[in-house]
Amino acid sequence: MRDKSNTHPLALITGASSGIGAEIARALAVRRYDLVLAARRTERLERLAEELRRAHLASVMVIAADLSAAGAARELWTSTGQGGREVDVLVNNAGVGLAGRVADADVESVARMMRLNMEVLTSLTQLALPGMLQRRRGRILNVASLAGFQPAGPGMAVYYATKGFVLSLTRALAVELRGTGVTVTALCPGPTRTEFDAVGGAARTRLFRWLPLMEAETAAAAGVRGMLTGRTTVVPGWFNKLLAIGGELPPRALATALNGLLLRE
Ligand SMILES: NC(=O)c1ccc[n+]([C@@H]2O[C@H](COP(=O)([O-])OP(=O)(O)OC[C@H]3O[C@@H](n4cnc5c(N)ncnc54)[C@H](OP(=O)(O)O)[C@@H]3O)[C@@H](O)[C@H]2O)c1
Secondary structure, X not given: OOOOOOOOOEEEEEOOOOHHHHHHHHHHHHOOOEEEEEEOXXXXXXXXXXXXXXXXXXXXXXXXXXXXXXXXXXXXHHHHHOOOOOOOEEEEOOOOOOOOOHHHOOHHHHHHHHHHHHHHHHHHHHXXXXXXXXXXXXXXXXXXXXXXXXOOOOOOHHHHHHHHHHHHHHHHHHHHOOOOOEEEEEEOOOXXXXXXXXXXXXXXXHHHHHOOOEEHHHHHHHHHHHHHOOOOEEOOOHHHHHHHHHHHOOOHHHHHHHHHHHOOO
16 A cells, blocks of 8 residues: 555646546646646546556545535635645546537526636646645646637637636746746637536537547547646647637637637537
8 A cells, every 4th residue: 555644745636527627637637746636527527536546546535515606716725625635736627618609608507607717727826826835836737729829709709718727827926936836827729528518508619520639538638738838828739729820819709700700619
């Protein structure tokens, strides 16, 4: 059995029950991290936790939480700290991407997406930073998106705006954190094979029907590598890198129109 004297660093991962979050958990367990896995589907989390305990002798705690509920970020942070462990790595991965026109979307669903994609990520980051800064050590990985590089995403407008927020926040925070020993990284995947497109309806868009999908394991591996080397942004894959550059080139109206075409059903 592995020594359980808590000498391994601890990573808190939101949205670890499937897709990119589950793969980030696997990648960190291989690197001998202990883990706290959070999401709503407890059974999925427990199954992953058992896999990682068996394969890597990792210490894994599961926390079932609907992070789009009011006050959820603080509750998760408090539950994570109850074992007396410090969080060395925070992975803000939980997110949803609702597809469809703004005028047709359910007001509450959109509000929940904004809370999950932006507010929870920001609050957890704020809760993690004081301890990390005091220890002069810590890594934060924010799962943004290629969408964050695009000027706008007609057809997934609010989702694209939330990911623009995550990318902007991460870039600014990276500057604020220079020289502190704490780093923050935005992982910006393009279309990736997970449950994301089925959950939010993006599977119906041309973007997901026409473009090649990256494997979640590939996107996660790039994110973990980038985070551990302290990079500010990580865009996995050369094709996605081209799309990221394209989104930042003028005229921005052209990129907006192109995104609108790709986000049509
Ligand atoms: N797949 C893509 O093409 C793609 C591209 C760029 C960026 N991303 C980003 O990657 C991140 C992970 O998504 P994914 O692609 O891996 O999709 P996914 O397989 O659907 O995973 C989403 C994760 O978020 C969790 N989650 C959703 N709503 C939640 C809530 N209210 N409370 C707590 N957890 C919640 C889900 O767990 P439960 O359902 O169990 O709660 C799940 O673990 C997201 O931030 C997404 O925006 C995805």
